Amino acid sequence: MAKAVAKSAGKPAAKPAAKAAAKAATKTAPKAAGKTAAKAKAKPARKSALTISMLKPSVNNMTVRVFARAAGLDHAETDAWGQTRSPEYMARNPAHLTPMIEDKGLPRGVLWESCAIMQYLSNKHGLEKFYPKAPAKRAMIDSAMFYLIGTLYPYVARATYPALGFPQYAGEVGHSDAHPDRKSEAQKAAVAAIAEPLEVFHSFFRDGKPFIGGKNPSIADIRLAATLEFLAVIDYALPKWAKEYMAAMEKKLGKAYAGPASDVRGYIAHVRSQAKA
Incomplete structure (x- = not known):
């Protein structure tokens, strides 16, 4: 009898308690959600480092x-x-x-x-994958980059800037008031000079490796591959290894390479279309 009374007494008490808890939750939820939303709105957009x-x-x-x-x-x-x-x-x-x-x-x-x-x-x-810390390996990466910006890139600039519509560097024939024939001769000489330093990258810096950095592209590889993109504007006949090298760079780096490269290629395509018009 006592058990029955206890059960019957317990049931009515449980329902009011449940209802009270539900009401409390209903009142609290909107407030909590409101506070969360307010915090989300107040939080400023994160600025890139x-x-x-x-x-x-x-x-x-x-x-x-x-x-x-x-x-x-x-x-x-x-x-x-x-x-x-x-x-x-x-x-x-x-x-x-x-x-x-x-x-x-x-x-x-x-x-x-x-x-x-x-x-x-x-x-x-600490991106050693792109720029090794070992002195000898780092020295080769540095040498390749300095050789590029000191020797190869000036030739590429002289050969391609006129076609790209970029201003020539002060002191260059293309920057002067020289006769167009002299400017044309200087440009042709630069085009002819590209082959030698290009071969140096192939035979010396790569030396049978996929990239200057070995199995993975280094910062010197990124600089070289990007530089070679400009040669398309003058229809420069890249050697077979250079074409394969650029394709390997894009495959290895994927969208990281293809995205910025598309901007350069798009500009070159525009320049070429304007020249034909």
Whole structure:
């Protein structure tokens, strides 16, 4: 009898308790949801740690854009087209060059020159895959990059800038008031000179390896592959190994390479279409 009474007494008590709990939950839920939503709205958008000011048609800029993507770095890109001579840009970068990165760890807050940027970011983030720490291996990567910017790229610039519509460097024949025939001769001489340093990359720096960096592309490989993209504007006949090398770079780096490369290729295609029109 006592058990029956206990059961019958317990049932009515349980329902009011359940209803009270449900009401409390209903009242609390909207408030909790409201607080969560308020916090979500109040939270500002996260700013990327690294900002890259760049020009899409440029292979120098393509170099850093490919590297940042391939390295998986948190970054944002700012198109600096038409802005590099502005007082604001010049105040930060008196050389008015791109690509330029902005990073809090830098003494002056900014850094330009594609090779220096890749070296700095590799050192900062410990990216030995792209820039080995071992002195001998690093020396070869540095040598390849310096040889490129000191020897190969000047030839490529002289050969392609006139067709690309880019201004020639001061002191170059193409920058002067020389007769068009002299400018044409200088351009042809530059085209002819490309083959020698190009072969040096093949026979010396790669030396039978897939890339300068060995099995994986290094920062020197990224710089070289990007540079070779410009030669399409003059229909330069790349040797078979160079074509295979560029294809291997794009396959290895995937979208990290293809994205920035498409901007350069798109510009080249536009330039070529305008020349035919």
